[in-house]
Amino acid sequence: MLSNRPLRPKKQMYNNYYLVDTNEALNKLISELNQADAFAFDTETTSIDAMQAELVGLSFSTIPGKAYYIPVGHESGTHLEINSVISKLKPLLEDSNKGKIAHNGKYDMAVLANHGIEMKNLACDTMIAAYLLGEKSLGLKVLALAKLNIEMTPITTLIGTGTKQLTMAQVNIAEASKYACADADITLRLAQLLQPELENQGLMQLFTEVEMPLVPVLLQMEMTGVKLNANYLNTLSQSMQQQVYDLETRIYNSIGHQFNVNSPQQLAAVLFDELGLRNTKKRSTDAKVLEGLKGLHPIVNFMIEYRRLSKLKSTYVDALPLLINHKTGRIHTSFNQALTATGRLSSNKPNLQNIPVGKEIRQAFTPSKNCLFLSADYSQIELRIMSHLSQDKELISAFLNNEDIHTQTAAKVFGVDKSNITADMRRVAKVINFGVLYGMSSYGLEQATTLSRKEASQFIDTYFSKYAGVKAYTESTIKEAEEKGYVQTILGRRRYIPGINASNYQVKSEAQRMAINMPVQGTASDIIKVAMIEIQQKIISLELKTRMILQVHDELVFEAPQNELMEIRSIVQEIMPSAINLSVPIKVDIKIGKNWGEMELS
DNA sequence: GGCGTCACG
DNA sequence: ACGTACGTGACGCCG
Numbered sequence: 139m140l141s142n143r144p145l146r147p148k149k150q151m152y153n154n155y156y157l158v159d160t161n162e163a164l165n166k167l168i169s170e171l172n173q174a175d176a177f178a179f180d181t182e183t184t185s186i187d188a189m190q191a192e193l194v195g196l197s198f199s200t201i202p203g204k205a206y207y208i209p210v211g212h213e214s215g216t217h218l219e220i221n222s223v224i225s226k227l228k229p230l231l232e233d234s235n236k237g238k239i240a241h242n243g244k245y246d247m248a249v250l251a252n253h254g255i256e257m258k259n260l261a262c263d264t265m266i267a268a269y270l271l272g273e274k275s276l277g278l279k280v281l282a283l284a285k286l287n288i289e290m291t292p293i294t295t296l297i298g299t300g301t302k303q304l305t306m307a308q309v310n311i312a313e314a315s316k317y318a319c320a321d322a323d324i325t326l327r328l329a330q331l332l333q334p335e336l337e338n339q340g341l342m343q344l345f346t347e348v349e350m351p352l353v354p355v356l357l358q359m360e361m362t363g364v365k366l367n368a369n370y371l372n373t374l375s376q377s378m379q380q381q382v383y384d385l386e387t388r389i390y391n392s393i394g395h396q397f398n399v400n401s402p403q404q405l406a407a408v409l410f411d412e413l414g415l416r417n418t419k420k421r422s423t424d425a426k427v428l429e430g431l432k433g434l435h436p437i438v439n440f441m442i443e444y445r446r447l448s449k450l451k452s453t454y455v456d457a458l459p460l461l462i463n464h465k466t467g468r469i470h471t472s473f474n475q476a477l478t479a480t481g482r483l484s485s486n487k488p489n490l491q492n493i494p495v496g497k498e499i500r501q502a503f504t505p506s507k508n509c510l511f512l513s514a515d516y517s518q519i520e521l522r523i524m525s526h527l528s529q530d531k532e533l534i535s536a537f538l539n540n541e542d543i544h545t546q547t548a549a550k551v552f553g554v555d556k557s558n559i560t561a562d563m564r565r566v567a568k569v570i571n572f573g574v575l576y577g578m579s580s581y582g583l584e585q586a587t588t589l590s591r592k593e594a595s596q597f598i599d600t601y602f603s604k605y606a607g608v609k610a611y612t613e614s615t616i617k618e619a620e621e622k623g624y625v626q627t628i629l630g631r632r633r634y635i636p637g638i639n640a641s642n643y644q645v646k647s648e649a650q651r652m653a654i655n656m657p658v659q660g661t662a663s664d665i666i667k668v669a670m671i672e673i674q675q676k677i678i679s680l681e682l683k684t685r686m687i688l689q690v691h692d693e694l695v696f697e698a699p700q701n702e703l704m705e706i707r708s709i710v711q712e713i714m715p716s717a718i719n720l721s722v723p724i725k726v727d728i729k730i731g732k733n734w735g736e737m738e739l740s
Numbered sequence: 741g742g743c744g745t746c747a748c749g
Numbered sequence: 750a751c752g753t754a755c756g757t758g759a760c761g762c763c764g
Binding site for chain 1: 743744745746747748749
């Protein structure tokens, strides 16, 4: 297949790039920045990790094709002294009337924060703009080629690769200057190109009122971090190590030889070939398969427990303490705002959005001295959103009347009065309610319950006859996707669904499920993002010491001094439910605790 | 670097 | 008849 890339030649980088290494030149640049409404900038540093990065230089651009580089941290060559540069730039960067344009501005803001600059007014982050526009690759260099047809020099040309890789501080100033100026220049040009596209696609409000104001909120959360009780985890690790060792021994004894218990392939050989245990379809050894093999051989229960323990130990108990920052003594996750297909955030290094529920691990997360944790989570937010988007009468009335939604669904699909719903019936109904959000199939429902395919199929039919609005909504959403090629949230966030008109059944079905789920999951994300921005504004305006520290999709966790607890509780209880108006009330549950593992409703 | 597995919402 | 639940990130194995 031929490349989609335009055949016209790459544009030449005609440009005026200037090195700023005298006070005169710096003053001239500052006056130019002062006269501009907005400017693009970029930082050069010694590390991709903002918490470790040392500032090497800054580049600025106010006019396409023209840029300046201020070296401040090169190991050789002469340049201005870093602190004098910082103090001269600080007023401009902290001026909230001066718009800043950057590519992944959260990173640059973190670097500046480490030099005492609290940057204000990130007006356009080109990485996030590209994300909202559905660009597949968000790197500056790739976007420059794709959107501007400009081929930029990769950083490896300057610093090399592998173990011999240099840092920017070791690159000579003239080379670094050209590179850094191009970054600021291209960022500015991209902003000028992408902003009209946002406008055309109805994404500008989402961009300027949600995504851009969210950046400093996330930065604050990342920089604050969270305290971790490493001593506790280290002790826990030792006792887990003993248990893991004991389980390994029992596993080997049960079959008479050793093997690598961590190898699914070797385990499959033991279970299916050697022991001849029931071998359904593939050679999967996942938890569900093991669950089905229970009682057939002693190894099965040992393996189930071994998997649980080794997962907790390797992923959390052992890994988390290693990520404690030596300067702050806390762990600092990184939130990715431009990754998911639905608009959710993601969290990495470490991922604090998948810490196991329950006391054992979570109690290791503790508040600072004299503080408590307060967590606030949206109750059944996605079903409430489904009721709003679908305008289904029965779903809406359930939430308006504060009914137990799973009990109501159970009553409808089982055809039984609410007073006669058993725990089992409610459990099935809960799975069905979730299934609706995912574009459920009879097979999916069968797998998630003990129902047969036929029963599952009947329940789905009954569900859609009782909640006709939901059925109509899923059908119209799929239709919209087929016609437009994308679906959207309440704030206009889009997800393009390329497979929606595919002839392949499987591709098409997957696309349909994505189309059904994204507006729901994405709207939940819109709502919590708005709430985060408003809560943070309130915290700042009231000069509270409370800090927002985590977001786990439908939950916010705060660290609050004892004497601010009641105030932050009422702020959160005021703002979260009213962040975006739906056709149904939004409910928020608040818990307070002395660690993340022992939170109690408040 | 892809795959299987499993932690979360 | 088709053959799956939606969205993530981290770990260990294997090649």
